[in-house]
Amino acid sequence: MSQNTHPIKHDASALMPPPQVRASAGTVGREIELKLHVAPSDLARLARHPALVGLQQGTAASTRLYTVYFDTPDLRLASFGVALRVRRQGAQYIQTVKTLGGGNSGDAAAVAVRREWDWPIAGEDPDISLLTLDGIRDLVPQDALPEIRPLFTTDFQRTTLMLRPDPLTAIEVALDTGEIRAGTTYRPISEIELELKAGPVTALFDLARELQRIVPMRISADNKALAGFALVTGRLPEPAKASPLGLTPAATVADGFRHIVRNCMSHVLANEACVLAGGNDEGIHQMRVALRRLRSAFGLFDDIIASGDVKALKDEVRWLMDRLGPARDWDILHHRFFQPYAEKHGHDDAIRRLGQAISSSRRSAHARASEALYSPRYTTLMLALGSWLESGRWQEDADRDVLETAAKPLQEMAGAWLGERHRKSRKAGRQIRKIDGEQRHRLRISFKKLRYGVEFFRGVYAAGSVRPYLEKVEALQESLGDLNDADVSNQLLKALVDDASKDVRTAAKGLCQWLERHARRRVDGLPDQWAEFEKAKPFWE
Numbered sequence: 001m002s003q004n005t006h007p008i009k010h011d012a013s014a015l016m017p018p019p020q021v022r023a024s025a026g027t028v029g030r031e032i033e034l035k036l037h038v039a040p041s042d043l044a045r046l047a048r049h050p051a052l053v054g055l056q057q058g059t060a061a062s063t064r065l066y067t068v069y070f071d072t073p074d075l076r077l078a079s080f081g082v083a084l085r086v087r088r089q090g091a092q093y094i095q096t097v098k099t100l101g102g103g104n105s106g107d108a109a110a111v112a113v114r115r116e117w118d119w120p121i122a123g124e125d126p127d128i129s130l131l132t133l134d135g136i137r138d139l140v141p142q143d144a145l146p147e148i149r150p151l152f153t154t155d156f157q158r159t160t161l162m163l164r165p166d167p168l169t170a171i172e173v174a175l176d177t178g179e180i181r182a183g184t185t186y187r188p189i190s191e192i193e194l195e196l197k198a199g200p201v202t203a204l205f206d207l208a209r210e211l212q213r214i215v216p217m218r219i220s221a222d223n224k225a226l227a228g229f230a231l232v233t234g235r236l237p238e239p240a241k242a243s244p245l246g247l248t249p250a251a252t253v254a255d256g257f258r259h260i261v262r263n264c265m266s267h268v269l270a271n272e273a274c275v276l277a278g279g280n281d282e283g284i285h286q287m288r289v290a291l292r293r294l295r296s297a298f299g300l301f302d303d304i305i306a307s308g309d310v311k312a313l314k315d316e317v318r319w320l321m322d323r324l325g326p327a328r329d330w331d332i333l334h335h336r337f338f339q340p341y342a343e344k345h346g347h348d349d350a351i352r353r354l355g356q357a358i359s360s361s362r363r364s365a366h367a368r369a370s371e372a373l374y375s376p377r378y379t380t381l382m383l384a385l386g387s388w389l390e391s392g393r394w395q396e397d398a399d400r401d402v403l404e405t406a407a408k409p410l411q412e413m414a415g416a417w418l419g420e421r422h423r424k425s426r427k428a429g430r431q432i433r434k435i436d437g438e439q440r441h442r443l444r445i446s447f448k449k450l451r452y453g454v455e456f457f458r459g460v461y462a463a464g465s466v467r468p469y470l471e472k473v474e475a476l477q478e479s480l481g482d483l484n485d486a487d488v489s490n491q492l493l494k495a496l497v498d499d500a501s502k503d504v505r506t507a508a509k510g511l512c513q514w515l516e517r518h519a520r521r522r523v524d525g526l527p528d529q530w531a532e533f534e535k536a537k538p539f540w541e
Helices: 040-048 128-132 142-147 202-212 224-233 253-270 272-277 282-300 310-345 349-374 376-391 400-406 410-429 437-460 467-496 502-535
Strands: 027-038 056-071 082-089 092-099 112-121 149-166 169-182 185-198 217-219
Touching: 027 040, 027 202, 040 169, 040 185, 056 224, 092 128, 128 142, 149 185, 149 202, 149 224, 169 202, 169 224, 185 202, 185 224, 202 217, 202 376, 217 376, 253 272, 253 282, 253 376, 253 400, 253 410, 253 437, 272 282, 272 349, 282 310, 282 437, 310 349, 310 376, 310 467, 310 502, 349 376, 349 467, 349 502, 410 437, 410 502, 437 467, 467 502
Parallel strands: none
Antiparallel strands: 027 112, 027 185, 027 217, 056 082, 056 149, 082 092, 092 112, 149 169, 169 185
16 A cells, blocks of 8 residues: 555545445444453463353454555544544455544443444545545545545554354454554554444453453553554643533433443543653543542442442552552642742752652652553453443342432432532531641542532533532632642651751751641631632532
8 A cells, every 4th residue: 555645636526426436325333342452472372262262153363454544634534533544454445434532431431432434445545535425524524635645554463253252242352463653653553352243341341351360451542543643743642631421311320320430430541541651740630530530429329339349349449549649649749839939949959959859759659650550450440340330230239229219310319419418518617717637638528529429410400500509619629629739748748858968858848838838828718718619509409
């Protein structure tokens, strides 16, 4: 296939497909898959393992797949969330348009749900006219078509097996090894894709958990197209905030729990690459936010969770938070407090060496966080959580009353749950002028839980009714969070300089005093923010 960098040549008439082509939009599919990174040596081992061979239907097929991905120089198609590729399979060429995202983050936890359209074409260059068909033209920016050109390639060997875990379930397993190449840069491919052809989505998690017991793996939140675009741009993975929830007034309580936990899991996985790349400290912050949201969801829906293994899952989530927490704490000390202090007070030698000590501790904490994410324990947690959620085991011990509650409209229960959190927060903060640091810490946690509850349930209430209340909650939580950050940073500093030289201890003492002044200003502003919160009308009433 040609590797020129010029636009695909076509005239205006070529943008209008002939009648016989326009009559069909090609083969339209919905892809449901779970993708995992595997070391190359382990990939070969998996292909021969009884866990796969024993479930295999038919014979394995192996083929080399060479694919060219096309876009405009400014990646217009990618910005619209689609990828265009032409794949050579033997003597055939298949053109594909595929959505890049993993679907709504409420579709299935950690599982990508994508749409794709396939057409056999005559040659190695894409047939641009197919991008103007009904059903496609709304996905692809039509004004970008004249600028489409080849950007990167994938070249890999794929071994495909069809597994039948039971008569109603079919999973296509693809073991891929090769590379993605953009110009002179490349990235190796060594992964396993589990695509659900028939049966429940939980079958993907069950199979992945079985494979995880054989060789270490990591769940992949991206795909080959996204990896290729990253090579083209040279950008490191970016942090990601939680995707908007898709809950509506029609949702049941059980719908709400499943959707929210899926959203939290997607939020975790979306930031994994950013944390491991080490290019943006916000990634670890967002991953911790995702885990806090997940724990908050467990607490909020505690009335309908009836499962003996929920404690083990909560303990594993707590383990992961504990591994990520120190990295975030050192980031806050360095970025939010030390750097402004150093800029204001001058970079004398003691302050410089204090900064070096802080940076060294930050690097060590980030290394431990990355070690946790590379560990089999983390992958096992995410797979176990996905399996537990999608299989319905979270209600396996439910009695009739619990099942009846789970079937109720979410809006009916959301008001009661939000009201309870609202009352607890008001009670904890009534004496906000007098409370000490430990009481402020408990108040902060209470407001964090309240905020997450409001964010979870806002979709079941009238648009616009939630925002005024949420703004007051956010303002208080931000101030309480900043006070907690200052307190944690103070503790880190004191522990850091225990064995330091006298001048570094003096520099650290000056920073601690600066932190205390910063905290006092925050404390002074709390009563006014509290008064504003007390005026806020609970929208669920």
